Amino acid sequence: MNSVPPVTELMKDVYLINEFDGTNCYLVTGSDCALLIDCGTGFCDIRSAVENVTNLPVVLVATHGHVDHIGGAGQFKEMYIHRADTALINRIQKSFPARRIFTAGNEAVKRNGFGAKNVKKDEYKTKWIPIDGGHAFDLGNKEIIAVHTPGHTKGSIALVDKKDRVIFSGDNVCDALWLHLPGRTSVEEWLPSAEWLLEASRENKVYWGHRVPMLTSEYISKVVGWGREILQMHTKNSLLPVTAQYPEQIDGILYKTNTVFKK
Numbered sequence: 001m002n003s004v005p006p007v008t009e010l011m012k013d014v015y016l017i018n019e020f021d022g023t024n025c026y027l028v029t030g031s032d033c034a035l036l037i038d039c040g041t042g043f044c045d046i047r048s049a050v051e052n053v054t055n056l057p058v059v060l061v062a063t064h065g066h067v068d069h070i071g072g073a074g075q076f077k078e079m080y081i082h083r084a085d086t087a088l089i090n091r092i093q094k095s096f097p098a099r100r101i102f103t104a105g106n107e108a109v110k111r112n113g114f115g116a117k118n119v120k121k122d123e124y125k126t127k128w129i130p131i132d133g134g135h136a137f138d139l140g141n142k143e144i145i146a147v148h149t150p151g152h153t154k155g156s157i158a159l160v161d162k163k164d165r166v167i168f169s170g171d172n173v174c175d176a177l178w179l180h181l182p183g184r185t186s187v188e189e190w191l192p193s194a195e196w197l198l199e200a201s202r203e204n205k206v207y208w209g210h211r212v213p214m215l216t217s218e219y220i221s222k223v224v225g226w227g228r229e230i231l232q233m234h235t236k237n238s239l240l241p242v243t244a245q246y247p248e249q250i251d252g253i254l255y256k257t258n259t260v261f262k263k
């Protein structure tokens, strides 16, 4: 089985690397180096997918510290990631057992014939390089700027490629948005990040981390509206962490009733 994930050219110098229906990773090439945005769970050979596109030096950055976005980092010497997502909870997610468990439970990936047995051991002891919002990745003829967009995780970032007018938004706004996992922020703290993305989506294409890669302004606007409604529906945080979905439909936001407000 060929374990090099398929690559699609989205536009000149911008590529989608589809980790076999698991995670959408992206590669932006510049004149001096290339930026790989997320590296999947690490059950396939993402490094070769990158090297088939470019022989420029490659810099890896993660949109957030979840297993399916940082699990493949062991194929690279370094990974840039927001400071807030360098916690123990994130480091555990990059571990071999966590990657195996996650892959074993990923139906979309299993349909492509991959499972826990395909999860690769780390090639490098990858160095985590913490960054903050505003960090600029200089690719030579273009810069890609990290914008801190807390919500889905405390250290979620969006990568803004001004030259190509593209934003890579990770999992911070999407269908069936996950705001219920450990390491999340409150809905209240997430909302400004989503509102920022909505504004930015009027002038940029937005690509996210799973399924159909592109998000439209219309859809982002819908998700922002749901977030505002959640804040209106509650008066205070519950004592117990109950998972709720709003609206109660397949693409509604998943959140915990004890972390609606910042407090």
Ligand SMILES: [Zn+2]
Pocket: 064, 066, 152, 171
């Ligand atoms: Zn995630």
